[in-house]
Amino acid sequence: MRYCFGVDIGGTTVKLGIFEEDGRVVDKWEIPTYTENEGVRILPDIAAAIREKMEEHDLEASACLGIGVGVPAPVTSDGVVNGSVNLGWNYKEVKKELEELTGISVVVGNDANVAALGEMWKGAGKGRQNMIMITLGTGVGGGIIVGGKVITGEHGAGGEVGHICVDYEETDHCGCGNQGCLEQYASATGIVRLAKQKMEKETRDTLLSQGEITAKAVFDAVKENDVVAMEVAERFGEYLGSGLAILAAVADPAVFVIGGGVSKAGEVLIGYIRKYYEKRAFFANKQVEFALASLGNDAGIYGAAKLALDK
């Protein structure tokens, strides 16, 4: 049996998987991410976890096709990260270091791009060659796949869709320093911001006045036909639909795959997005499909494995 490893490094846990060439999962597990001391332990911990599992499953090193790794940062084409806030890393030669630790060839990609690759390989975008995945979490991430390949770009910063401008009148600043970024409206944090802005002037009865306002609370209230929450969802949909229309004019996808924590709201979310997408999209792009991501937290390890297999 020939196999590979898929590794998805997050700020709290590292997810790992052993995959056969056809995508069958041999094993998957997690280890904690120790970000102390500039995250110096992270790669040695991963190498140790891989060695241990190879012994446990009696896997030959010679049958290993490689290790794919997803990292929450831009990654250069030679596998270098120039800083990752979530992991504590500054300059880090991820590919070189992990290859030296394991003796196995390593391919490294940005985590959002890698998750998109996973959804294309085994998830909601299965069988597609042109797909854009949007991850709605604390921020808004993206992975743009054209002709079966992820767009990484010159500095590994391709697919930074959370930072396209969708409101030129915005006065608040995004975490990146700019104003009007998609992330300010369509992330979990952004939805809360929109809801709080609304609640400041709201006099109508609404479920949003009960308990903490979260993205989940907003969409739960939408499902109860709460008018105030539905108006928040409209604004979310207008911003995100407009942003996706821009992406479609650039990359012309067959399907948008919506993932991340916010996507757990389900089909109702897609309704709000599609309405404004269709209003804003260039005519050649109006027929695109929308799908919810289907691999959940495993998208990263699937995509990382695919990265290793495709290298």
Place this chain on the structure above:
Amino acid sequence: MRYCFGVDIGGTTVKLGIFEEDGRVVDKWEIPTYTENEGVRILPDIAAAIREKMEEHDLEASACLGIGVGVPAPVTSDGVVNGSVNLGWNYKEVKKELEELTGISVVVGNDANVAALGEMWKGAGKGRQNMIMITLGTGVGGGIIVGGKVITGEHGAGGEVGHICVDYEETDHCGCGNQGCLEQYASATGIVRLAKQKMEKETRDTLLSQGEITAKAVFDAVKENDVVAMEVAERFGEYLGSGLAILAAVADPAVFVIGGGVSKAGEVLIGYIRKYYEKRAFFANKQVEFALASLGNDAGIYGAAKLALDK
């Protein structure tokens, strides 16, 4: 000598070139585009022109590596055009028909994408793998190259950068039916529109009140330090700079190449674009280079030839 043909079909003329593998031009010439009767003559005219030149230069059919063709329309991956207003075509199997007419293999691409490929191969983007070309003509066209390949997308409509929204308050409509498209501000027509809007309320002396307002007249006046024209150029720069910042967040290029008739204004144009680009760009993309296209009207035939060589 092995060689190929590069063919750039425009609404008025078809440009053709014979190229050696290294890009050396053996011959280049033009024939008129007859768009009558749904453009039925266009491909037979091209086939006849190619045959004639092969005889004239004594070229063996067996040494021909192919024909690359640029077309002013979206093109599917199997070389089909579903309508081109400029050529009079409805559904047209360009690849199939031209292969039957010539007996030579044919590759077809969108003209803006093909021009971008030409600039990457032999022009202002030479040696780059990640490049975005923006063509500022009657409309705004684009070609996005990532990892050396043009983004064509699912329906051949990738790189339609003229139709990304950069003004959500716009009340006028773009030719595509939407509102706020980049093309409404950054094309030759768009610049004239911005200038005319300004002149409606303008009381100051300005060169723009003398003679017809054209994009060229605006930038000629800018070079004379005409304050009114400079304010028009600022608006142009703000819209285009903002649009390019969006494109950079998506595709992360090393260089933007600016072409088309408007680009003849020269370096002054880049100054206005860069100012607003740097204001709006995501931090990872701020260091991108700007260059003026250098192949002029020949970008299309070079790119078409490259398309044939790369197939």
